[in-house]
Amino acid sequence: xxxxxxxxxxxxxxxxxxxxxxxxxxxxxxxxxxxxxxxxxxxxxxxxxxxxxxxxxxxxxxxxxxxxxxxxxxxxxxxxxxxxxxxxxxxxxxxxxxxxxxxxxxxxxxxxxxxxxxxxxxxxxxxxxxxxxxxxxxxxxxxxxxxxxxxxxxxxxxxxxxxxxxxxxxxxxxxxxxxxxxxxxxxxxxxxxxxxxxxxxxxxxxxxxxxxxxxxxxxxxxxxxxxxxxxxxxxxxxxxxxxxxxxxxxxxxxxxxxxxxxxxxxxxxxxxxxxxxxxxxxxxxxxxxxxxxxxxxxxxxxxxxxxxxxxxxxxxxxxxxxxxxxxxxxxxxxxxxxxxxxxxxxxxxxxxxxx
Amino acid sequence: xxxxxxxxxxxxxxxxxxxxxxxxxxxxxxxxxxxxxxxxxxxxxxxxxxxxxxxxxxxxxxxxxxxxxxxxxxxxxxxxxxxxxxxxxxxxxxxxxxxxxxxxxxxxxxxxxxxxxxxxxxxxxxxxxxxxxxxxxxxxxxxxxxxxxxxxxxxxxxxxxxxxxxxxxxxxxxxxxxxxxxxxxxxxxxxxxxxxxxxxxxxxxxxxxxxxxxxxxxxxxxxxxxxxxxxxxxxxxxxxxxxxxxxxxxxxxxxxxxxxxxxxxxxxxxxxxxxxxxxxxxxxxxxxxxxxxxxxxxxxxxxxxxxxxxxxxxxxxxxxxxxxxxxxxxxxxxxxxxxxxxxx
Numbered sequence: 001x002x003x004x005x006x007x008x009x010x011x012x013x014x015x016x017x018x019x020x021x022x023x024x025x026x027x028x029x030x031x032x033x034x035x036x037x038x039x040x041x042x043x044x045x046x047x048x049x050x051x052x053x054x055x056x057x058x059x060x061x062x063x064x065x066x067x068x069x070x071x072x073x074x075x076x077x078x079x080x081x082x083x084x085x086x087x088x089x090x091x092x093x094x095x096x097x098x099x100x101x102x103x104x105x106x107x108x109x110x111x112x113x114x115x116x117x118x119x120x121x122x123x124x125x126x127x128x129x130x131x132x133x134x135x136x137x138x139x140x141x142x143x144x145x146x147x148x149x150x151x152x153x154x155x156x157x158x159x160x161x162x163x164x165x166x167x168x169x170x171x172x173x174x175x176x177x178x179x180x181x182x183x184x185x186x187x188x189x190x191x192x193x194x195x196x197x198x199x200x201x202x203x204x205x206x207x208x209x210x211x212x213x214x215x216x217x218x219x220x221x222x223x224x225x226x227x228x229x230x231x232x233x234x235x236x237x238x239x240x241x242x243x244x245x246x247x248x249x250x251x252x253x254x255x256x257x258x259x260x261x262x263x264x265x266x267x268x269x270x271x272x273x274x275x276x277x278x279x280x281x282x283x284x285x286x287x288x289x290x291x292x293x294x295x296x297x298x299x300x301x302x303x304x305x306x307x308x309x310x311x312x313x314x315x316x317x318x319x320x321x322x323x324x325x326x327x328x329x330x331x332x333x334x335x336x337x338x339x340x341x342x343x344x345x346x347x348x349x350x351x352x353x354x355x
Numbered sequence: 356x357x358x359x360x361x362x363x364x365x366x367x368x369x370x371x372x373x374x375x376x377x378x379x380x381x382x383x384x385x386x387x388x389x390x391x392x393x394x395x396x397x398x399x400x401x402x403x404x405x406x407x408x409x410x411x412x413x414x415x416x417x418x419x420x421x422x423x424x425x426x427x428x429x430x431x432x433x434x435x436x437x438x439x440x441x442x443x444x445x446x447x448x449x450x451x452x453x454x455x456x457x458x459x460x461x462x463x464x465x466x467x468x469x470x471x472x473x474x475x476x477x478x479x480x481x482x483x484x485x486x487x488x489x490x491x492x493x494x495x496x497x498x499x500x501x502x503x504x505x506x507x508x509x510x511x512x513x514x515x516x517x518x519x520x521x522x523x524x525x526x527x528x529x530x531x532x533x534x535x536x537x538x539x540x541x542x543x544x545x546x547x548x549x550x551x552x553x554x555x556x557x558x559x560x561x562x563x564x565x566x567x568x569x570x571x572x573x574x575x576x577x578x579x580x581x582x583x584x585x586x587x588x589x590x591x592x593x594x595x596x597x598x599x600x601x602x603x604x605x606x607x608x609x610x611x612x613x614x615x616x617x618x619x620x621x622x623x624x625x626x627x628x629x630x631x632x633x634x635x636x637x638x639x640x641x642x643x644x645x646x647x648x649x650x651x652x653x654x655x656x657x658x659x660x661x662x663x664x665x666x667x668x669x670x671x672x673x674x675x676x677x678x679x680x681x682x683x684x685x686x687x688x689x690x691x692x693x694x695x696x697x698x699x
Contacts, residue, residue, distance in 0.1 A: 096587075096591070096654065097587075097588060097591050099554065099586075099587070099588050099591075101480065101481075101554070101585070101586050101636065102480055103480075103553075103554050103588075175476040175477045176476075178476040178633060179476045180550075181548070181549055181550020181551060181605045182549075182550040183550075184550070184551065185550060185551060185552045193480065194476070194477075194478070194479070194480065196477070196478070196479040196480070197479075198479035198480075198481065198483070198486060199479050199480050199481075202480070202481060
């Protein structure tokens with residue numbers, strides 16, 4: 001159900017004459033932004049909500065233009081908008097919402113975290129291994145395997161990163177989410193971003209954020225229980241190309257347990273076509289707990305997440321095209337490493353429920 | 356300098372801005388009806404909506420700049436045929452006149468809209484000028500604007516020595532402009548689609564006029580997105596403007612919308628419905644890099660509208676509107692009795 005970064009053919013900033021200047025502005029902004037957060041460590045983190053609340057756009061009137069002849073490059077704002085120093089507060093008639101340019105609201109995110117925390121701690125009892133591989137600053141692309149009829153891995157990873165590292169993470173997922181009323185809005189407010197290559201590039205390169213992608217796309221969660229822990233094709237390697245262009249590392253994650261939380265016994269393609277959903281699963285949960293309760297209840301499988309050594313590509317960032325064979329090789333290598341890690345973790349797993 | 360659509364809001368406002376510049380020798384305005392704003396020295400020429408007379412005017416006056424503001428983006432105001440006639444045929448005639456052999460025209464500025472990107476679930480969160488739209492155009496306004504833009508880009512390719520500027524404006528709000536959104540907000544309602552609260556951008560009407568003037572003055576060729584910085588959720592637009600959000604059902608939305616539209620309760624043309632579902636964001640870094648600065652953010656444009664609307668509700672519609680009187684205008688421009696102070 002969730003997203004992939006394939007279809008990388010869509011050029012990011014194709015032949016855009018503005019492109020060369022934009023990175024300069026962006027990196028300048030980066031310097032300022034990061035210096036605001038002195039030496040963040042997992043123990044002394046800024047609460048993520050506090051960190052992000054500072055960035056809410058609250059201005060109404062911008063500075064007056066200083067003569068049309070002056071060519072100025074204003075630093076880029078985290079929201080991806082340009083703001084000048086003299087930004088003013090609006091006439092405080094009514095508090096503005098804190099929704100950022102991606103649709104994420106830190107208030108909603110905080111509520112979601114509070115509601116989800118017991119599930120994370122007591123139902124799935126999520127355990128991390130090697131979380132120090134996730135960089136504390138700068139952009140990075142987290143790449144994970146994807147499973148479970150309604151994949152429980154995405155919220156678990158996002159919750160874990162935000163709780164442990166205190167920095168926001170955006171989960172990139174299929175456009176399908178946007179088309180569902182209410183669900184799409186909540187998903188967006190809770191940090192979901194449509195998996196468009198331009199979005200990934202902007203998040204990673206311009207805004208120096210963490211982004212989570214599942215290159216298997218809906219092929220991952222739609223596979224039946226018989227195929228568990230067998231990684232599907234990793235899209236067309238679009239995620240590697242974006243990471244190369246943005247000049248950020250790829251951090252592979254191997255996730256064990258999500259498969260057993262909501263295993264698919266079989267699919268009904270007729271229904272998925274009729275309902276226009278990517279797949280229509282019949283899960284063990286539905287058979288055991290009934291169609292209503294079973295559709296929303298996961299089995300309490302133990303989720304373990306292993307963060308692998310980040311991959312840094314030794315290519316020049318910002319190029320329009322990268323060697324397709326190199327991209328495919330790297331994607332395949334990352335897929336292989338995740339697959340190996342999964343096998344390794346499964347070898348050590350004594351129980352599905354207790355890990 | 357020649358401005359099309361002098362009788363529309365944009366043409367009138369842009370003419371006012373351009374005639375105030377001393378470097379502009381002559382301002383000529385084309386319109387179907389009489390101008391609705393007071394103009395100091397702009398010459399008004401009446402034309403039909405498809406501008407068949409345009410090539411003769413260009414030849415006769417030897418203008419060097421054409422500012423094309425007469426593109427209709429409000430499908431509630433005109434029929435499908437008129438929309439096509441104004442947008443596509445009008446632009447075609449205009450470009451034909453500008454590109455004629457031995458033309459005096461050096462620059463063409465076209466006011467387009469971010470409607471050309473459409474609004475769909477597959478969209479990136481920000482469109483830059485080169486991003487292709489992922490979905491085929493579905494509404495009349497979008498189709499005609501896409502056609503206009505392809506005409507303009509063909510024209511720019513065929514005439515490399517001409518400066519061709521194309522500005523794509525986000526939804527406009529401000530003190531005076533009338534759009535489907537502002538018509539709704541004036542009635543203190545805003546239609547939405549239940550379950551959707553997308554992010555949208557706005558540009559204030561002053562910034563629209565300033566950007567048109569800016570690219571004209573600085574001869575900035577190319578395609579530029581124009582939108583105030585920041586985005587805001589659809590629900591917040593209603594919040595700032597003090598309007599009631601009216602959610603329509605997510606299925607059969609068109610039926611509900613046309614019903615309420617026929618009752619004159621609210622305006623919800625198809626392109627607005629798409630916007631209320633998926634929103635749209637455009638990257639404005641390119642125009643900012645030319646040195647242009649916005650006075651208003653997206654939220655600021657809504658606030659500006661809301662304040663003007665509050666005033667309107669308190670003091671009512673002012674009746675001392677400008678009325679164009681041909682004899683008076685002709686007298687001030689051409690009578691020998693008028694003493695003209697020369698700049699030198």
